[in-house]
Amino acid sequence: MTMQSTFSHLSRQLWKARSVSFFAALAVCVTGCGVTLSPVKRAPVQIFLLETSLPTNSQALLVRFEETLTGTPLTETVWDNVSGAFADARESKQIGFTQDYSQLIPAQIIAGVPGAVAVGTRPDYTRIIIPFGRIFEGVFQSGLQKAFPNSITCSNQSDEFKAPAAEETNRMVSLKVAEFKVWEKPLNHLNLKAQVECKVYRMGVTNRPEFIFQVCNQATNQSIGSVLSTSSGFIKGMNKISNRFAAALSEDVLRQLQAIVGN
DSSP states (O other): OOHHHHHHHHHHHHHHHHHHHHHHHHHHHOOSSOOSSOSEEEEEOOOOOOOOOOOOOOOOEEEEEOOSSTTSOGGGEEEETTTEEEEOTTGGGEEEEEEOGGGOEEEEEOTTSTTOEEEEOOGGGEEEEEOHHHHHHHHHHHHHHHHOTTOEEEETTOSGGGSGGGGGOSEEEEEEEEEEEEEEOSTTEEEEEEEEEEEEEETTBTTSOSEEEEEEEEEEEEEOOOTTOOHHHHHHHHHHHHHHHHHHHHHHHHHHHHHHHOO
């Protein structure tokens, strides 16, 4: 075998090794929130019960969840990192992300490892879908039953507040998710920011709130996995972080309500 043919043979072998490594890395490391080659990745959203150390309060409250988007129940309001809040009954029951594979960063050879490559992505090529309306309402209701077990809830599209049971409540509480934002930075790390507006009314005097307060929270740099994580692993991380974030907001609201209404 001549030196030229030997060099040609080695070149073909190196290219073959790099090609195999590239596709293996692509299958494992197509991330920025995922691994499978399907661009749409979703799973049913899970609501975690709020674990709180707040004492039980016997006051009976009527809690009403206001709309963030006009004409859309809070439970059907979804947020993403592209357009913000939008109404979608189907998406409100699931959580996940959608990827744009055209934005993949070109593969690079890993120094010192012959034939190996690294495939990277940018955080801005992943559309993150979080049904925060359903998550917040569900988490808050679980905490309300612990902090104010005699309370009832309804939406502002419901006539439930006119029901006889509401006549036994002492105050009506209006809750509105005025702001929610989600973004990814750095890669595979979620950042969440929210503001909830709370108005407390005396029953029978619903044209003028007795108290108004806002609860704000921000969680940054929340890891949801590594480049070797599966898409289902990423989604589980998203679900956990979103529930934990909603729990912090809910507990803050409940704490302030207990301070307002007393025993």
